[in-house]
Amino acid sequence: MSALLDVTELVKEYTPGGVLRAGHHTVRAVNGVSLAIARGETLGLVGESGSGKSTLGRAILHLDAPTSGRVTFDGVALATLKAADLRRMRRRMQVIFQDTGGALNPRRTVGDAISEGLHIHHLLPRAGIPERVAALLTEVGLDPAFASRYPHELSGGQRQRIGIARALAVEPEFIVCDEPVSALDVSIQAQVLNLLVTLRERRGLAYLFIAHDLAVVRHVAHRIAVMYLGTIVEIGTADAVIRQPRHPYTQALISAVPDPDPDRQRTRIVLEGEPSSPTGTAAGCPFAARCGHPQRDARCMSERPVLRPLGTQEVACHHAR
C-alpha cells in the first residue's frame, strides 16, 4: 500500500532579514529531508534546537511553503494545488501545537474553537454543531460543559485536549503533533500521551510526532527519525533506534536523556560545544564538528553522508556500523 504521506528531498530556507542583522545569510533549516508515513503509522521526529524539526512539520503541511522538494499526500502533490484546493485538503492533515495558550483564540469560547473547522468546511448544518462539539469534548476526556468556557479559564492540559478536539473535528487522516506535551506537567503529559494513542487506535490516524524528548517519543512512535541541523541522521523502528543507535549523534542523544533510575545512570557521551546555526552551506557531515566517533576523518568534513541501510535502520554516517 502506498504511503499516506510522501516527502522527497524537502528543503526549507529562510533569509532572516532585519535592519540589525549584518548581511543576509540564508538559513537552511531543512536540508533535503525524505520520509514516508503510512496510514495509521506514527513517525517520531526527534531533534534539539536548530534541528529543523518544527520547520519540517510546517513545511510538510505547506503552512510555510517549502523552498524545494515535494510533499505528496495520498498521491496528490501539495505544491500543485491551487489555494482553495489546498485549503480543502487541510481537512485531512491537521496540526496540534505546543503552545496551548497561544493556539486558542483568547476571545473565543472553547466551543467556537472546536467548531471552527466544521464551519470552514461546511461539514455540518448549524443545528448539529453543538452536539458534535459535545461529543468531541467527551472523546478527549472533558466535560461537554467546557464548550462555553474561555481558554484562560483552563489549565494547560485541558487546553491541549481542546486543541486535539479541534483537530479531530474535521476528521483528519494525518496529524502533525508539534511538541504537544513539552509544555505540560509530568503527570498531565502522561494523560495526553495516552489520549493521543487511544485516538490513533480508534480513528486510524497517522501522526508525525515532533518532540525533543526521546522518552516521550518512545511511547508513541512506531518509527523514529533523528534530526540534526536540518538532516535526518538516523531513521528506523523505535525499538531499533533506541536499543541499537548507530549514528554517533543518536548515541549521544540517548546517553544524555536523564534516567529516573539512580542505579542505572547511562554513561554519558558528553558532546563538545553546541549545534551551530544551520546555514547548510558547510560541506560534509553536519555533525562532524562535534562528533566523537573514533574514525572521524577528512571525508566526514568534506563529503555529506546520505542515509544508507544499516541493520534495520537507515543511517547517514560514513563510519557507523
Place this chain on the structure above:
Amino acid sequence: MRTRHLAIGLVTMLALLAVIGPLVTGDPYAAGLDGARLSAPSWQHLLGTDQFGRDVLARLGHGARLSLGIATIAIGIAACLGLLLGVVAGGTHGPVAAILSRGIDLALALPRVVVLLVLVAVLGTLGPIGLGLILGATGWPTIARLTRGEAQAIRHAPHVTAARALGATPFRRLMREVLPGTLPPVMVAATLGVADVLLLEAGLSFLGIGIRPPTPTWGGMLLEAQPYLASAPWLLLAPAVALITATAAATIGGDVLRSRFRMAQE
C-alpha cells in the same frame, strides 16, 4: 476603583448636560430684556448671562450637545476608517498591505492642525456635521497606525496559524482572528481621541473658523468671553470648566479602559 467612579461620574454629568440641558434650560438664543445683560449668576440664570442677555447655562447645554455630537461623529469616522485600513495594512501581507502601509505613514506625516486649517479654508463655513467629518478625516491615521501595529503582532500568533491549518481563508482569518484582538487598543485610543477632538473643535471655534456664532459652542463661548474677562468672568469660566471637565473625563476614561484591558490580559 476610585478613578473609575470619577470617570463614570463625569461622563454621566456631561451626558446629562448634553441631552437634558437644552430641554430644561431655555433658549440659548433669547436675547435678554433690559437689565439682564452681563448679569452675574443668580437664581434666574444659574450661570449668568452674556453680553446679549442670553442665558449662559442654556448656551453651555447646547454647546455640550454640539461639541459632544461633533466628537462622536469624528471619532466614529476615524475609528472605522483607521481600524479597517490598519487591520488590512498590518494583518495581511502583499502589495495591498504595503501600499496601505505607506499610505498610512504618509497621512501620519501631515500635521493634523495644518490640514484642518487648509480644509476649512477650502470648504468654507462648516456646520457641525461638516466639522465632525473633517475632524474624523484627519483623525484616522493615528488609529490606523495603532491598529496596524497590533495586527502585525497578532498575525503571527499561534491561533492565527491554527485557523490557517484548519483551512480558513485569509479573509476569515483577518476578520475572526486578527481584528478582534485589535479592538481593545483601538477603543482606548478612540476614547482618548475624544479629548483631542474636543480641544481641536474648541480651538477652531475659538479662532472663529469652526462653528460660527450665534450657534453656541464652548470654543465660541470662549472667544466671545474675551473682552469681558474682568467684568464678567463667568462668561469665560463656564465654558472653560466644561471643556476641561469633558477632556479630563475622556482622558480618564481612556486610562481606565486601558488598565482594564491590561488586567484582563493577565
Place this chain on the structure above:
Amino acid sequence: MTPPLIVRDLRVEFPRPEDPTVIAVDGIAFSVDRGELVALVGESGCGKSLTALSLLGLLPGSARLGPDTSITFQGEELAGLDEAAYRPFRGARMAMVFQDPTASLNPVMRIGSQIGEALTAHRSLPPAKVRERAIALLTEVGIADPARRVDAWPHQLSGGMQQRVMLAIALAGEPELLIADEPTTALDVTVQAQILELLDTLRTTRGMAVLLITHDLGIVAGRADRVLVMYAGRIVESAPTRDLFRAPRHPYTRGLLRSLPRLEAGTERLMPIQGTVPSPEQWPSGCRFHPRCPLRIARCAEAAPSLEPGASRHHVACWVTGEGRHA
C-alpha cells in the same frame, strides 16, 4: 556541623483585601548541607519557585512570610529582614540561577561587564582585576576562549552558554549556597547534561550547598543527594535519592514515577495520575492529594498528615504509607 541552610515552617501567603488569604507554601521544612545537592521536585503550582524566592527575600510585594517561618543561613535568621539587611547576603553568600538566561541577562551589556557588576557588588576591585576574575570565572564554567568571550554580547551566545554565564555571575560572589530554579528546563537535552555536570563539579570544588528546583525527576536521579517532593504547597516525601527511586512511599511520588515516559520501556501505556493539580484557591482539605490518591482512606480528607520520620532519613507525609508502614 550545622547545615548552612535550615528552613523551618516556611509559609508564603498572599493576603487579599476581600477574599481569604491564599497560602502558596504551607509550612515546609528542610535543610541543605555543605557540599550537598538537594533537589526540590514538584509540578507547576506546587510552590517550589516561591520557596526559592523566599530564601533570597525576593518574594513579590503582595506576599508575606508566615509568622513562625524561620530561614537560618549560617546561623543567621533571614526571615523578616528588610531589603537593606538582605542585600549583603544576595549574590555574596547566597546566589540564584533562574530558568531563562536570555531574560536574566541584560541584552545591552557585555557579559564581562555583567560578571563585573556581580564581582564588584560586594567588594571593590580595580578594573584590571575585575576582568581577570571574570575570565577566570568563564573558564571555570567551561566557556571556551574566555578571553575573547568576555567581551561578547548576550545574544551572541547560545542558550547553554548563556546559562553558563549566569552561573559565572552567581559564583562571582563566592556564595556558600546556590539555588538553581529550573536551570536546564529551557535547554536542549545534550546541553542540559553539560550544565548539570558543571553544577555537580562546581559544588564539589567549591563545597557549596546547592538547592536544585525542578519538575524533572529524571535529572534528579543522577545528581541529587536528597530529594524533596512537593505537592500543593507541602513537602510530601523527603528521602535520599536512591531510597526515593527504589522505594517511593508517598502515593504521589509513586504516581509520578509510574507516569514518567522512559526510554527503556516498550510502548506500554503510561500510568498517569488521575485528575489535575489543584490551584491554591482550591486546595482540598486534609491531605491535599487525597482526591487523586488510589490509597485514600476516610482520615485523609479530615486531617493533613505531617512528615513522619521513617527508617534512615526517609520521611513521608501520608496516613497510609507513613509511620513506618511499607505499603
